[in-house]
Amino acid sequence: MVDVSQHELVPEHTVLEDEVLDEVLDEYDIDRTDLPKIKRNDPALPDEAEIGDVIKIVRDSRTTDQAVIYRLVVE
Numbered sequence: 001m002v003d004v005s006q007h008e009l010v011p012e013h014t015v016l017e018d019e020v021l022d023e024v025l026d027e028y029d030i031d032r033t034d035l036p037k038i039k040r041n042d043p044a045l046p047d048e049a050e051i052g053d054v055i056k057i058v059r060d061s062r063t064t065d066q067a068v069i070y071r072l073v074v075e
Contacts, residue, residue, distance in 0.1 A: 004043040011059040013044050016070070021054050024070060038071035049073050 004010060016024070025032065032054060040051055049055060053073045061067040 010044045011057050013046055013049075014056050014058075015046055015049050016054045016056050024054075032072055035070050035072040037074045040073050040075055045073065051075055 021032070032052075035054060038045065038055060040049065045055065051073050055071045055073060057069045057071060059067045059069065
């Protein structure tokens, strides 16, 4: 079986630690539930991701070299 999360076209997905998450939420003045969602069964998620976690996704970008996106894991 192929591990989709290891494919070269799938951007890096990491679970944010609570301290880092608090800084991100303060920076954008938002709540965790205001973030875009990602389903727990998404094959690109790390195995340790659980419902309620926030995932940091780092994508390649033509204009900024890298774009950082945050998603809340939902059922």
